[in-house]
Amino acid sequence: MNVLNPDSSAPLIGSPAKRLDAALSGAAPAVRAPFAPEPSRPQQAVFIADDSGGSDLLGISEALQPIAELCVHGDAQTPLMIALVGPAGSGKSFALARLSKAIGALGAGPAKNAGESFLSNVAVIPLDAAQLPGDPASAIAAATYQALCRDYAALAAEAAHAGGDPTQTASLAAARHDEIQSKLDAERATRDEVDGKRARLSEVVLYQTPGARIDAYARANRGQIESRLRRFDLLSGDAVANYKDLVRDFSGAGAGSRLSIALRSLWGFRGQARLLLWALVFFALAFGAVKLSGAAASPAPRGLGSSVDVAADWLAAHRDWLAMLFDALVALGALALLVNLWRAATFSATLFRGLRLLKADLRERRQELDASSARLNQRVAALSAQADAAAKHAEATAQRASGAARSPVVGPSPPFALAPMPTAVAARAFMAELGRQIGAPGAALQRLVLTFDNFDALSPQQALDIIEAAHGMIGASCVGVAAFNPATLALGFAEDRDALRERLERLFQIAFNVQGVESSEKTRIVARLLADGATDRRSEAGGPTQTSIGEPLSAAETTLLTALAPLACSTPRRAKRFLNLYRLARTSRVSRPGVALMLAVMLSDDRRPLKEMERLLREPDSALGDPKGPPALFDAIQAARAAGGGRISNIDALLAMGVAQRYAPVL
Numbered sequence: 084m085n086v087l088n089p090d091s092s093a094p095l096i097g098s099p100a101k102r103l104d105a106a107l108s109g110a111a112p113a114v115r116a117p118f119a120p121e122p123s124r125p126q127q128a129v130f131i132a133d134d135s136g137g138s139d140l141l142g143i144s145e146a147l148q149p150i151a152e153l154c155v156h157g158d159a160q161t162p163l164m165i166a167l168v169g170p171a172g173s174g175k176s177f178a179l180a181r182l183s184k185a186i187g188a189l190g191a192g193p194a195k196n197a198g199e200s201f202l203s204n205v206a207v208i209p210l211d212a213a214q215l216p217g218d219p220a221s222a223i224a225a226a227t228y229q230a231l232c233r234d235y236a237a238l239a240a241e242a243a244h245a246g247g248d249p250t251q252t253a254s255l256a257a258a259r260h261d262e263i264q265s266k267l268d269a270e271r272a273t274r275d276e277v278d279g280k281r282a283r284l285s286e287v288v289l290y291q292t293p294g295a296r297i298d299a300y301a302r303a304n305r306g307q308i309e310s311r312l313r314r315f316d317l318l319s320g321d322a323v324a325n326y327k328d329l330v331r332d333f334s335g336a337g338a339g340s341r342l343s344i345a346l347r348s349l350w351g352f353r354g355q356a357r358l359l360l361w362a363l364v365f366f367a368l369a370f371g372a373v374k375l376s377g378a379a380a381s382p383a384p385r386g387l388g389s390s391v392d393v394a395a396d397w398l399a400a401h402r403d404w405l406a407m408l409f410d411a412l413v414a415l416g417a418l419a420l421l422v423n424l425w426r427a428a429t430f431s432a433t434l435f436r437g438l439r440l441l442k443a444d445l446r447e448r449r450q451e452l453d454a455s456s457a458r459l460n461q462r463v464a465a466l467s468a469q470a471d472a473a474a475k476h477a478e479a480t481a482q483r484a485s486g487a488a489r490s491p492v493v494g495p496s497p498p499f500a501l502a503p504m505p506t507a508v509a510a511r512a513f514m515a516e517l518g519r520q521i522g523a524p525g526a527a528l529q530r531l532v533l534t535f536d537n538f539d540a541l542s543p544q545q546a547l548d549i550i551e552a553a554h555g556m557i558g559a560s561c562v563g564v565a566a567f568n569p570a571t572l573a574l575g576f577a578e579d580r581d582a583l584r585e586r587l588e589r590l591f592q593i594a595f596n597v598q599g600v601e602s603s604e605k606t607r608i609v610a611r612l613l614a615d616g617a618t619d620r621r622s623e624a625g626g627p628t629q630t631s632i633g634e635p636l637s638a639a640e641t642t643l644l645t646a647l648a649p650l651a652c653s654t655p656r657r658a659k660r661f662l663n664l665y666r667l668a669r670t671s672r673v674s675r676p677g678v679a680l681m682l683a684v685m686l687s688d689d690r691r692p693l694k695e696m697e698r699l700l701r702e703p704d705s706a707l708g709d710p711k712g713p714p715a716l717f718d719a720i721q722a723a724r725a726a727g728g729g730r731i732s733n734i735d736a737l738l739a740m741g742v743a744q745r746y747a748p749v750l
Contacts (some may be wrong), residue, residue, distance in 0.1 A: 103435050143174060143597060144181050145744060149667040150595060151631050153186035154532055154562045157200035161530075162518070162557040166591040167566040168749055171539065173598035175566035183207045184565065186532055206231070210533055212549050212565075213540040219552035224510035227517070227533065235528050237472060242517040253480040260473035269465040274459040281452045288444045289327045289493070297440040301326050308433060330437035358423040372409040396579040447666040511556060518558025526542030531561045538567040543575030546584075555591045565591075569749045588656070592663060594749045621648060632666050639726055640669075643679055646722035650715040651683035661686055664746040676727035677739030683719055685747045690715040700736060707731040 153159050167178050190205025208230040215222040231239035280287050288295050301308060309322035319325060516744045521528050535553060538546040550565055557563040569587070577584040587594075636644070645666065652658035661682065666676045684692045695710045702708055710716045724731055 100292055143178050144185070146671075147178060147185060147595070148183045149183055149632050149670040150593065151189055152176075153667065154182075154186050154564075154591075155190045155201050155205050155530060156633060157202050157529075161560050161562060163258040163562045163593070164557060164591045165562065166587070166594040166749060167564065167597050168569050168594055169596055169598040170568055170570060175568070175597050176536055178595075178597040179534055179564065179612075183534055190530065197485060204528055205530045205532060206235070206528055207532045207534065210534050210535050211537050212546065213537045215549050215552075216541060216545045218507060218510075219549045220507040220556055221510045223533070223549075223553060223556050224513045228513065231517075231528075236475065238517070238520060238526075238528060240476065242513050242520055253477070256473070256477040256480040260470065260477045263466060263470045263473050267463065267470050270459060270463050270466055273454065274463055275458060277452055277456050281449070281456065285331055285441065285445065288441060288448055289331055292448070295440075295444045297327070297330065297437050297444060298323075300437065300440055318626075326433075326437065328381060329434060330441055336611070358419045358426075362416045362419035362423070365412045365419060369406070369409050369412035369416065371414060373731065390466045514556045514561075515558050518560050521560040529560070533557065533561065533563050535565040536565065538565070543572050547572055547575070550590055566597075573750060580750060585747065587749040588660070591749065592660065593667070594746065596745050616750060623717045632670060640675065640679075643676060643722055643726040647679055647683040647719050650719045651686045653688050657686060657688075668742050668746060671742045673738045673742050674727055674731070674735045676723040677731055678742050679726075680719055680723040680731075681736070681739040681743035682746065684716070685743045687715075688712065689715075692719075696740070700733065700740065702733070705733055707733055707736045 138196065149550070154163075154165075164678060167175050167182070169175050169178075170524075186205060186207050189201055190203065190207075208227055210223065210226050215226075228239050228243055293296065305322055308326050369696065517531070520526060521531055533553065535549065538549070541549070546567060550567070553563050553565065572582055572587075573583060648658065651661040664682055664686070665679055668682060669675050671678065681696070684696050687693065691713050692715065695712065695716055699708055699710060707720065710720060720731075727735075
């Protein structure tokens with residue numbers, strides 16, 4: 084039985100599987116009437132989308148946790164290639180998304196398991212395989228470069244020129260520094276201009292903002308403003324410009340000064356003092372008329388002479404005229420005073436109206452300029468930091484170029500960042516240099532994980548070319564994870580499937596089957612969808628497993644693995660795979676001797692042990708029986724029994740087989 088080949092679909096059926104399902108499920112639920120209404124159920128989706136963000140129906144997050152820990156473990160040897168395989172619709176993209184999230188959670192902080200040497204800064208870069216055909220090596224390098232430029236620009240730029248001419252690299256670095264410095268100077272000039280506008284905001288609004296409120300008011304009331312200015316002899320040239328000058332001076336004065344200006348308009352402008360003088364004259368004449376009227380009624384003036392007596396008599400006879408003259412003089416004086424006050428009030432009102440409009444314009448423009456100044460200050464600060472970094476990088480490249488000039492350079496290739504579609508040689512040099520810098524002590528990035536998905540959109544040969552290119556590109560301190568359907572790749576190699584299998588085993592150190600094969604799990608998929616309402620209620624991967632992958636092998640485990648080696652290992656590569664997969668599989672809650680035994684059976688080149696194990700698991704016995712052959716399987720079962728206390732239950736064997744099937748060979 085090959086669980087990674089979708090063409091092989093023989094499930095583990097029979098009484099052992101039923102007993103396993105009962106053991107996992109617990110007590111049987113009470114019988115309910117068909118289609119009876121539920122008393123209380125969670126809200127369910129009316130249509131469940133087929134995407135990578137749905138429910139974890141098969142508990143894949145927990146199963147992927149050891150692989151996530153492996154990707155961020157400081158003691159894991161790299162480069163490392165991992166395959167997430169399964170048929171269409173089995174959840175490969177879902178598993179890849181969960182694995183990426185778990186890696187990001189583990190690599191974002193200190194280790195969650197005590198004593199574990201997890202790396203604290205890990206970058207996960209997702210790549211779409213459908214966008215990589217043509218020159219896969221260059222496309223992978225370009226996508227990696229663009230992704231790293233967001234958070235690790237200096238690292239990406241340093242590695243991008245690994246295969247280029249040092250002199251040309253130094254020239255590019257200097258040009259890049261000059262470009263950033265030019266942008267910085269332009270931003271500083273713009274910021275200074277904005278600060279200048281803020282300092283002279285009143286003049287900007289008055290004279291350089293055609294749509295301002297005060298400009299619209301002045302132009303709409305030009306005739307009225309012009310007449311008032313002419314009345315006070317303040318018009319010289321354009322009335323709008325004269326009015327704005329007055330408002331500018333008026334706004335620059337304080338509150339007391341504005342009051343004094345308003346009062347000064349009573350006498351300070353042309354015609355106002357004359358009106359006040361005429362009012363004073365009229366009031367003085369009125370006062371004289373009152374005095375004459377009083378003198379005419381008094382006998383005192385008489386006897387001073389005939390002419391005085393005649394005048395006194397005439398005034399006495401025309402006292403009503405004096406009363407009318409008094410009223411007229413008072414009216415003229417009051418009129419002159421009112422005209423003076425009206426002229427001063429209208430002029431002051433015009434200035435205060437302009438002041439209010441100017442203040443409203445200033446509030447709006449000041450908010451805009453403050454926001455613009457804040458943005459410019461941020462850009463200037465960012466560009467200053469970039470300019471400093473570019474200057475240091477240019478200095479370093481210049482030093483390398485001067486040192487390289489003293490030694491011959493054999494066959495330099497163009498820098499990776501130069502060509503729009505870089506060559507495969509430069510791309511591989513970029514990835515190699517990137518891996519070297521990531522693995523350097525004190526590096527900002529400690530591990531790089533590249534994930535590949537959407538191979539179904541490609542032909543088998545294109546998909547295999549990309550996988551081959553990724554295997555060649557993944558360097559030190561890097562991990563590659565590819566999610567694909569091995570049956571799709573096999574369509575292009577129908578005549579030589581064994582060669583394809585060996586090829587994939589060479590490319591991938593770990594293969595993980597994302598499809599749960601236990602019958603008990605398959606029967607629960609619909610039930611979980613209905614119970615959860617298509618909402619994921621399981622805990623996501625990212626927390627520590629019950630057993631760490633970094634736990635040292637015990638003496639009993641070492642003895643057992645050595646005894647199982649004849650069954651599982653036919654080559655040094657198979658021996659490495661067997662030990663690596665056991666470290667991952669033993670983190671489950673299943674018996675370790677059983678897991679080791681089933682892994683050895685699954686990894687064996689001989690298919691007879693697997694068929695015999697399937698027969699033994701279908702037996703109704705409660706314990707795993709003795710096989711009829713081959714001898715290697717018999718010895719392996721005996722060794723597992725000895726490590727597990729002399730007996731392996733059928734339930735434990737079934738559970739161990741389910742775990743081992745996750746790591747079975749591809750095809």
